[in-house]
Amino acid sequence: MPTAGYLKRLTRRLTEDLGDVDAERIAEESKATGAQRASDCARGDEVTMHGELRAVETCSRAAKAGVKAEFFDGTDVVLLKWLGRNRIAGLEPGRKLTVRGRVAVQDGHKVIFNPYYELQGTDE
Incomplete structure (x- = not known):
């Protein structure tokens, strides 16, 4: 009975937390790029994340x-820190990007200092 499955998915989508839906969407996009998951990264790892x-x-x-940014790939948060910079054009909340660097841990949080980054096009 195909309608039962459709109703179940529709009900799930309507009652699901928007943060969970957003995290799932971002995680799927990240996986599609072949990037590493932030939740799988540990101190000292050289990573590429989307x-x-x-x-x-x-x-x-x-x-x-410096400039600090909270980066989320759908699985975990990583703090990005660019030292000695007053601002970086194009870095704004909601912007998608691919970052590359070595993971460190500072105050119990994952951090990448001065990561290489590639801004992705906006969806708007």
């Missing part, structure tokens, strides 16, 4: 100058 920026923050104070 995902979205959730937040971007700049700090212009001399001691802490």
Whole structure:
């Protein structure tokens, strides 16, 4: 009975948390690119990941100058830090990108310092 399966999927989509739906979508896109999953990465690993920026923050104070971004690939969050930069054109929340670098751990969170990055086209 095909309608039962359709109704089940529709009900799931209507009652599912939007964050879960978004995470699932991002994880599928990341998997399609062949990138590594952030949840599988550990300290010291050289990685290439694909995902979205959730937040971007700049700090212009001399001691802490840099750009920080929260990167999410649908499985885990990785903090990206570009040291010595006041801003980076194109880095904004919601933007998709591919990053490459070595994973470190700082204050219990995964971090990549000065990652190579490739901005992906916008969906708009």
